[in-house]
Amino acid sequence: xxxxxxxxxxxxxxxxxxxLSLALTKYLKKLNSLAIAAGSTVATVYDGDPACRVxxxxxxxxxxxxxxxxxxxxxxxxxxxxxxxxxxxAWSAAGTFTATCIRDTVA
Numbered sequence: 001x002x003x004x005x006x007x008x009x010x011x012x013x014x015x016x017x018x019x020l021s022l023a024l025t026k027y028l029k030k031l032n033s034l035a036i037a038a039g040s041t042v043a044t045v046y047d048g049d050p051a052c053r054v055x056x057x058x059x060x061x062x063x064x065x066x067x068x069x070x071x072x073x074x075x076x077x078x079x080x081x082x083x084x085x086x087x088x089x090a091w092s093a094a095g096t097f098t099a100t101c102i103r104d105t106v107a
Contacts, residue, residue, distance in 0.1 A: 003048030003071035004094060009055040012078060017054035020076070025050035028074060046072025046091075054078065060101075061086050066094040073097070 005011070032042040046053070054076045061068045061077045070077060073091040078084075083105045091097035 003046070004069070005048070005055065005071050006065070006067040006069040006094065008059075008061075008065075008067040009057050009070060009077065011052045012054040012056050013052075017076075018051045021051050021053035024053055024074060046074060048072060056080050060084070061088075061099040063097060063099045064095050068099070069094040069097060 011017075035042050048071050053070070053072075053074070055070050056078050057068060058079075058081050060079050060082070068077070069091070070088050071094070073089060075088045075091075077086045077088060077099060079086065084101055085103035086099045087102050089098050089100060
């Protein structure tokens, strides 16, 4: 299944976003290998470009909104209005995921 990015998001193509995306992808592969070696089953829920896991949006991402879905788990959304950073977790479908603020700008 191909990755579908919500219409409210654009890929952050900055060098920093690419570096974060690739580092996260590499680390998650390592964790998956360890889990599999320990007998666990690992589901891959992100099949997009491993260098594109950071997305931009003007406003706060809303949980369970397909227009704001990055198409997979363990992705980041930057609120370009408030300069806050969100991590997408518990993603299983375009309308089923959690957006959690992990960096909140203080005015």
